[in-house]
Amino acid sequence: MADSEALPSLAGDPVAVEALLRAVFGVVVDEAIQKGTNASQKVCEWKEPEELKQLLDLELRSQGESQEQILERCRAVIRYSVKTGHPRFFNQLFSGLDPHALAGRIITESLNTSQYTYEIAPVFVLMEEEVLRKLRALVGWSSGDGIFCPGGSISNMYAVNLARYQRYPDCKQRGLRTLPPLALFTSKECHYSIQKGAAFLGLGTDSVRVVKADERGKMVPEDLERQIGMAEAEGAVPFLVSATSGTTVLGAFDPLEAIADVCQRHGLWLHVDAAWGGSVLLSQTHRHLLDGIQRADSVAWNPHKLLAAGLQCSALLLQDTSNLLKRCHGSQASYLFQQDKFYDVALDTGDKVVQCGRRVDCLKLWLMWKAQGDQGLERRIDQAFALARYLVEEIKKREGLELVMEPEFVNVCFWFVPPSLRGKQDSPDYHERLSKVAPMLKERMVKEGSMMIGYQPHGTRGNFFRVVVANPALTCADMDFLLNELERLGQDL
Amino acid sequence: MADSEALPSLAGDPVAVEALLRAVFGVVVDEAIQKGTNASQKVCEWKEPEELKQLLDLELRSQGESQEQILERCRAVIRYSVKTGHPRFFNQLFSGLDPHALAGRIITESLNTSQYTYEIAPVFVLMEEEVLRKLRALVGWSSGDGIFCPGGSISNMYAVNLARYQRYPDCKQRGLRTLPPLALFTSKECHYSIQKGAAFLGLGTDSVRVVKADERGKMVPEDLERQIGMAEAEGAVPFLVSATSGTTVLGAFDPLEAIADVCQRHGLWLHVDAAWGGSVLLSQTHRHLLDGIQRADSVAWNPHKLLAAGLQCSALLLQDTSNLLKRCHGSQASYLFQQDKFYDVALDTGDKVVQCGRRVDCLKLWLMWKAQGDQGLERRIDQAFALARYLVEEIKKREGLELVMEPEFVNVCFWFVPPSLRGKQDSPDYHERLSKVAPMLKERMVKEGSMMIGYQPHGTRGNFFRVVVANPALTCADMDFLLNELERLGQDL
Numbered sequence: 001m002a003d004s005e006a007l008p009s010l011a012g013d014p015v016a017v018e019a020l021l022r023a024v025f026g027v028v029v030d031e032a033i034q035k036g037t038n039a040s041q042k043v044c045e046w047k048e049p050e051e052l053k054q055l056l057d058l059e060l061r062s063q064g065e066s067q068e069q070i071l072e073r074c075r076a077v078i079r080y081s082v083k084t085g086h087p088r089f090f091n092q093l094f095s096g097l098d099p100h101a102l103a104g105r106i107i108t109e110s111l112n113t114s115q116y117t118y119e120i121a122p123v124f125v126l127m128e129e130e131v132l133r134k135l136r137a138l139v140g141w142s143s144g145d146g147i148f149c150p151g152g153s154i155s156n157m158y159a160v161n162l163a164r165y166q167r168y169p170d171c172k173q174r175g176l177r178t179l180p181p182l183a184l185f186t187s188k189e190c191h192y193s194i195q196k197g198a199a200f201l202g203l204g205t206d207s208v209r210v211v212k213a214d215e216r217g218k219m220v221p222e223d224l225e226r227q228i229g230m231a232e233a234e235g236a237v238p239f240l241v242s243a244t245s246g247t248t249v250l251g252a253f254d255p256l257e258a259i260a261d262v263c264q265r266h267g268l269w270l271h272v273d274a275a276w277g278g279s280v281l282l283s284q285t286h287r288h289l290l291d292g293i294q295r296a297d298s299v300a301w302n303p304h305k306l307l308a309a310g311l312q313c314s315a316l317l318l319q320d321t322s323n324l325l326k327r328c329h330g331s332q333a334s335y336l337f338q339q340d341k342f343y344d345v346a347l348d349t350g351d352k353v354v355q356c357g358r359r360v361d362c363l364k365l366w367l368m369w370k371a372q373g374d375q376g377l378e379r380r381i382d383q384a385f386a387l388a389r390y391l392v393e394e395i396k397k398r399e400g401l402e403l404v405m406e407p408e409f410v411n412v413c414f415w416f417v418p419p420s421l422r423g424k425q426d427s428p429d430y431h432e433r434l435s436k437v438a439p440m441l442k443e444r445m446v447k448e449g450s451m452m453i454g455y456q457p458h459g460t461r462g463n464f465f466r467v468v469v470a471n472p473a474l475t476c477a478d479m480d481f482l483l484n485e486l487e488r489l490g491q492d493l
Numbered sequence: 494m495a496d497s498e499a500l501p502s503l504a505g506d507p508v509a510v511e512a513l514l515r516a517v518f519g520v521v522v523d524e525a526i527q528k529g530t531n532a533s534q535k536v537c538e539w540k541e542p543e544e545l546k547q548l549l550d551l552e553l554r555s556q557g558e559s560q561e562q563i564l565e566r567c568r569a570v571i572r573y574s575v576k577t578g579h580p581r582f583f584n585q586l587f588s589g590l591d592p593h594a595l596a597g598r599i600i601t602e603s604l605n606t607s608q609y610t611y612e613i614a615p616v617f618v619l620m621e622e623e624v625l626r627k628l629r630a631l632v633g634w635s636s637g638d639g640i641f642c643p644g645g646s647i648s649n650m651y652a653v654n655l656a657r658y659q660r661y662p663d664c665k666q667r668g669l670r671t672l673p674p675l676a677l678f679t680s681k682e683c684h685y686s687i688q689k690g691a692a693f694l695g696l697g698t699d700s701v702r703v704v705k706a707d708e709r710g711k712m713v714p715e716d717l718e719r720q721i722g723m724a725e726a727e728g729a730v731p732f733l734v735s736a737t738s739g740t741t742v743l744g745a746f747d748p749l750e751a752i753a754d755v756c757q758r759h760g761l762w763l764h765v766d767a768a769w770g771g772s773v774l775l776s777q778t779h780r781h782l783l784d785g786i787q788r789a790d791s792v793a794w795n796p797h798k799l800l801a802a803g804l805q806c807s808a809l810l811l812q813d814t815s816n817l818l819k820r821c822h823g824s825q826a827s828y829l830f831q832q833d834k835f836y837d838v839a840l841d842t843g844d845k846v847v848q849c850g851r852r853v854d855c856l857k858l859w860l861m862w863k864a865q866g867d868q869g870l871e872r873r874i875d876q877a878f879a880l881a882r883y884l885v886e887e888i889k890k891r892e893g894l895e896l897v898m899e900p901e902f903v904n905v906c907f908w909f910v911p912p913s914l915r916g917k918q919d920s921p922d923y924h925e926r927l928s929k930v931a932p933m934l935k936e937r938m939v940k941e942g943s944m945m946i947g948y949q950p951h952g953t954r955g956n957f958f959r960v961v962v963a964n965p966a967l968t969c970a971d972m973d974f975l976l977n978e979l980e981r982l983g984q985d986l
Contacts, residue, residue: 014531017526020592021526025599029511032600036604037507047615052615053619056616056619058619058623060624062868064864064869065863065864070860077616078600080615081615081617082606082613084604084605085605094850103513106521107567107570109803110525111525111529111574112595114585118542119584120585122574123549123573126549127549150852151643151851152849153848153850161693176695177670179670197847199822202668202669202695204664204668204669205665248828302850310605311852329689334949334951338956340956342932342939344542357587357644357645357795359643366551367566370553371557373557375556439831442834446612452613463831463833
């Protein structure tokens with residue numbers, strides 16, 4: 001027999017619920033937001049994994065804990081987490097804390113709904129449509145379709161799946177076995193999700209034909225043409241080209257007009273992975289980097305990166321107006337997408353996706369956009385470009401810093417050459433020794449908590465730093481700090 | 494040239510940021526949390542789509558808006574959203590608002606990191622491991638692997654992809670074309686994501702062999718055996734069975750022991766889609782419904798459903814200890830998963846997934862679990878069962894309510910037979926007329942905002958209601974209200 005009272009938890013006690021949430025929110029504001037974005041605080045508080053396990057006391061036990069203990073746990077989680085909103089976090093393709101976007105995320109969490117039907121997400125069904133419309137307009141499309149996906153990798157997979165379905169609608173039912181071998185094309189600088197997606201979708205990584213990139217990391221359209229010919233000669237059927245606007249390491253933009261010409265000639269689906277670079281479309285000054293994107297069939301664009309909307313906010317945009325997304329992914333589950341509803345069931349967009357429950361990812365972007373306007377967001381992009389340029393010029397002025405190349409985006413790639421290696425470019429172990437510098441400095445900066453910068457090898461080049469200038473709160477002083485700090489950390493090397 | 498000052502946005506002004514967030518948080522507490530869970534308030538505020546568009550003024554414009562306007566927008570978004578934490582929201586397989594889980598979600602959003610490496614998510618890499626360990630222990634495994642996925646549909650896809658990769662590791666590189674036709678088996682009551690997944694993964698929906706379910710919605714193991722034989726006779730290679738613990742509509746639990754016996758005999762991967770029913774493992778009283786789950790190779794379990802952890806929280810659990818997840822999905826991107834780091838790179842779990850950026854989904858569950866303990870969560874499950882039982886007994890007592898079947902879980906399925914149809918079971922249009930009742934009542938309850946209950950047709954049965962008893966704040970009074978309200982809304986039909 002059931003109790004007639006609600007469970008003895010906070011859920012039945014509005015006063016206690018409010019007190020808990022206000023206390024947690026206080027901790028969040030003080031620790032994560034104020035300290036977490038304050039340059040005089042550490043960007044991270046490094047602990048070895050074993051020590052951190054002890055500090056966090058992660059084990060889940062039979063007995064629950066007191067309010068006071070829970071608040072202490074909240075503090076510890078924040079204390080030992082990396083502060084990605086901090087002005088010294090240059091480590092990833094996202095950085096910074098936009099307060100309006102965060103407000104949107106908090107509201108999203110408090111409403112806790114799923115984006116499948118108008119019935120249970122009326123505001124967000126309409127809002128997603130409007131946000132996607134706005135993004136499409138920036139691409140250059142007055143109509144089309146789209147959806148928010150859980151990240152750019154899955155947006156890219158959607159594009160591949162849609163392209164093969166459009167060409168071979170039977171594959172939804174009959175699978176790939178009945179099809180000829182398919183080939184898709186992308187450059188060697190593309191994001192690794194193209195390979196992962198090909199494997200996951202059953203095409204296999206062999207179906208990905210890797211096109212050459214030039215010394216700046218841009219796809220070479222002539223080699224694309226050549227690769228298409230080679231694939232056909234081997235009996236494969238080319239069906240898609242994935243171009244990249246803003247590559248992960250170098251920040252390169254593929255020449256979309258020339259690639260679109262090739263696609264048009266061969267009747268191939270053009271997907272543009274603009275997860276990183278898409279936000280440049282907001283800048284009148286810089287959007288020429290994506291010239292030709294309006295000729296794409298699909299575009300992946302992650303506002304959680306350069307626009308700092310918050311993880312995750314990843315749009316897949318389509319030029320298609322034939323309901324391809326729903327035809328390709330739909331399964332008309334009768335318990336969810338009833339056809340005898342009292343409103344227009346075309347608003348039940350959940351059958352466009354391969355997920356069932358789907359998070360609301362539009363509100364954070366919408367609210368930030370309402371607060372900033374196109375103009376505010378454009379200034380943000382232009383400022384990021386300007387600060388990246390400032391950083392490049394400062395790098396050129398200093399001894400011991402060597403640019404990998406002149407960037408065209410906000411990825412600034414360079415080597416820190418420590419005093420002991422300066423002027424030794426001709427010694428046989430120079431490159432080997434230089435390659436060890438970035439990992440060593442990375443260890444030092446993380447253990448001090450002074451800043452975080454990513455590094456990687458790339459092609460034949462040994463490890464170099466990649467500074468991502470994305471945080472909207474950055475100033476020239478932060479760029480100066482970054483270089484000074486590298487010099488300080490590396491002066492004895 | 495870059496400005497030496499940060500952009501003129503709130504990002505550079507900690508006082509303004511704090512003021513904004515405190516104001517938004519106040520709105521959230523008042524409108525979404527207090528009113529949103531108060532039974533005397535509406536569960537939804539229905540508006541026709543065109544009217545709602547006007548009310549929300551969704552358009553994104555060139556100019557940004559004032560703080561005051563932004564706060565008004567926050568209020569409107571909450572006002573017109575469905576309150577899924579409300580005690581009269583019975584519409585979905587999630588309901589209720591757990592304050593600790595919400596606290597975990599707010600902290601997650603404020604830290605805004607991605608779950609790929611120990612470097613940028615040290616706390617959450619360790620925490621995810623611990624939470625997965627706990628979930629595996631409840632399944633009955635002392636070792637294994639796992640990962641949080643963006644929803645149960647993708648967890649199910651992972652299982653299918655892992656099973657085919659384990660059998661044919663070549664398919665990652667070479668794709669499905671080189672393989673024999675594959676067959677996977679699931680019951681006709683399974684979730685629609687199995688079909689969607691088969692299409693997305695390139696297998697095609699034809700590869701899904703639909704096994705009979707008995708009158709209670711449970712897979713018939715004898716028919717599974719028969720279907721396996723038929724598939725083999727047709728030249729297909731069986732590789733996976735997906736059993737369901739807690740079907741979507743009826744809440745049925747497939748007989749896992751008998752199914753595991755079949756899988757063992759035929760050497761098939763056993764996946765259990767326990768997205769809905771997995772949380773029953775916490776109850777000593779009811780966990781027998783999943784007897785045999787420890788024999789599975791993989792389990793999908795969504796704590797965002799019955800445990801109210803918040804969307805999304807979906808774990809894929811594996812018995813595998815051979816690093817299958819990483820071998821199947823990994824691509825060793827050198828810019829992210831550098832091998833020359835200063836800590837154990839086995840902690841960089843991001844290469845286990847097909848996503849790149851991946852949200853932190855463990856904290857909300859961990860924090861709630863710390864606060865409730867196993868015991869608190871167990872009481873919650875037991876209470877849900879008890880309240881569902883109470884509802885069933887009340888349904889039996891009342892005229893005009895007819896159970897579809899005795900439930901074994903917290904899905905309570907029944908028809909409301911309106912006064913004009915009572916005693917007319919033998920009239921030729923009875924079923925047709927009865928089938929129109931649920932959609933009509935649904936429209937009425939939504940337009941009044943008094944409650945939300947899902948309905949659907951099912952097999953040869955016409956539309957019936959499915960009440961999901963999941964919200965931990967529910968009491969018997971809410972069950973009484975539900976039935977009284979149905980009678981009130983349908984008295985003139």
